[in-house]
Amino acid sequence: MTKILAISSVAILLLASLFFWQRDKHPAEMPAASSKKILYWYDPMHPEQHFDKPGKSPYMDMDLLPRIAGEKMQGEGIRISPAVVQNLGVRVAKVERIPLSTEIDASGLIGFDEREVAILQARAGGFVEKVSGLAPGDIIAKGDAIATLSIPEWTAAENEFLAAQADPSLKEAARERMRLAGIPANDRREIERSNQAFSSFTLRSPLSGVIQSLEIRQGMNISAGQTLVRINGLSRVWLDAAVPQSRSNEVHEGDRVSARIFSGETVEGKVEAVLPVMSEASRTVKVRISLPNPDLKLRPGASAQVRIGHSARKTALAVPSEAIISTGKRTLVMVSRGGGRFVPVEVNAGEEIGDRTVILSGLHENQEIASSGQFLIDSEASLAGVMAHGHPAKEMKP
Template sequence: MTFDLSHRARLGLAAAAIALAAGGIGYGIARLDRDQAPQQAAENGRKILYWYDPMVPSQHFDKPGKSPFMDMQLIPKYADGAAGEAGVKIDPARVQNLGVRVATAQRGLLSSGLSATGTIDFNQRDVAIVQARAAGFVQRVYARAPGDVVGAGAPLADLLVPEWAGAQAEYLAVRRTRDAALTRAARQRLALLGMPAGTIAAVERSGRPHNVITVSTPTGGMIKTLGVRQGMTVTAGQTLAEVNGLGTVWLNAAVPEAMAGRLRPGQAATAMLAAWPGERFAGRVAMILPDVQAESRTLTVRIELANRGGRLRPGMFASVDFGGASRSALLVPSEAVIRTGKRNLVMLALSQGRYQPAEVQTGSDAGGQTEILAGLAEGEKVVASGQFLLDSEASLSGVEARPIAGATTATVASPALYEAVGRIERIDAKGVTLDHGAVPALKWPAMTMTFRLGSPALARGFKAGDRVRFGFDQPPEGPTLLRMTREGVR
């Protein structure tokens, strides 16, 4: 009996020892789990909200692993990149690898001019046609050929006109009768036969017929066609030559149809040619041709240029700049604008390595700069290089673009959200009354209204009738002027 009790006691002690050991192991495992839990919930001090597949960002997972959609590891979503904070945060190392370059939206002078290319052509309004006045024979031709440049009165050919010989002899006979009426009638007959006044006068001076006439050019220029040869017979009205003047030439420039509204007849233009580097040839828009080239979607703008010395030769290639006064505008690099076809975006560079797309309304482009009409404030920073990759990252992270109405101006010195051009109607203590154009960002039509002055100094130096470009915002008190400059002056 004693043995049995002792044996049972030893068994109980062994069981207790095993239980204690198991409890210790369980405690150790539980403690290990508790120690590792913070590591799963945080990485480098950053709290993980969930894991996701960047190709299917809407699907969230509560632990890391391989994506069920793609053969790739899930990516953690950190709390410091939550939707409650603006933009998406990009690791600085990735930003450097992407070659991100940042530019500041700032005011500057935007040229309202337009550049295009074209070719020099003949002035088709300065064309002279040389025709035979009567039927005859070519007795002599002068050393002329198509392409020759000749002066006014240059001889082309000598024509023998038999019909004129008889008519001139009759006229001389009538003159000798001294009958004034018959003489006038006979002289008129010579003119009706196509005889030049100079030939008639020569007949009167010499008293003998002149049935050989020298055909000459009525104006100077280039011989485009020459249809007279030695020994040929010509008929009355036959074209012998065509001469195109070179005093002025046309520059036919191809202008995109989207820019056609910025041009008008009479507008100044300046041409530059490779043949005369550094020299500028001034001219004016003579005409905007009514048809559009279907292949290139361009209009032909005809510019008339003076051709002193005949240096501008048809066929030469030229670039043309249509003059226009510069004006003040909010500018960003053109490469910073993402044009989707439905809207225009820029990628804002925020603080602490965050980036957010923002919708903007763009205006004119010139010199690699784009005018921003709304959606961006002076002083805000935009990404000018690598913005497409950042925009893709923002889209995958579900970051919404900042709307135009959401642009902030709290950090800028001159926070003009909206811009317009108008004419001052009246200035008084209440503000400035402006007859202004449409404001597309606010969907305002052209109208006349009074704006409060953000500062009394804004109206100094201005008077009724001045054309101005102005910027304003819309606080609860009403539209308030924040900037005003004369049109074309920064």
């Protein structure tokens, strides 16, 4: 047993000696990370930017990488010769910040402006002596006669006023009684001017519009508070547009509106209100638009095609839509690094505005991208094994 232990000890000593002899003989084969010189730190998405110390990238939520002397940087992409670039017809464009001025197309129905309405009621009991030749749906002008009414209470107040002419205090009290009885101001002035009472009174329209309801007929009795006529004005109308719920937050009060009506004409107006209730059936939000109607061409009940556009309240980064490469799983653009070098970069794309596509993340302002020939560059990058950068960066603020 003692002999076996001795032999084992000798073997271990021999192996240890061999290890240290090999290490001293080939020192260059051992790792020597500490001897490598770090030139600077960089973001692989933006290798042109150099930093003198490690940390987080100002462009992306990732750590900066060291640029080691003699090593190739990550993110250099694929390089294409100027002749190939010319043959492919590659053009570059800058990532620009544009105003978010969008337009929404919707359909709507024209209706009455419910703020321009007159409801005429009887202020005292009486009866209808005469009704003008009117009916619901008729157009009526401001001041037109609607009916002639006989109201005994008003006649009594008039006679009391005329009898009190000699006494100033009584006269003033009688004048106030006529006002409280509901006699119109024009009739009160006419009584004072002519110094005589009227046995009947003319009911007149207070505004121009269309008669919605006419609840009086010749010879019928009326009571205080009874609704006699309802008139809707037509100088302005409402256009209620149905905006999809997905875009309802883009519409604001005061936004400009262009409405194409049934006659083919276009009328300009503005959004008056975005109503708070959503239609359960169509999943749309009603947007109320106020339109001028001086020629009465806008008819309540008619349909119209609406285009809503709002002035720019925000800006966003955008690229030409033709620069976008959509694979079905992700969206790429080819970022130019200069000297014919391109890097595929994954981006989050937003809505299209004209011929531009909004970029939500992945790029920053003034970067150059391939706006044509990018599909061929992408093919070259795939053949060369160049991978697109993932984890799109948050949009850089100007």
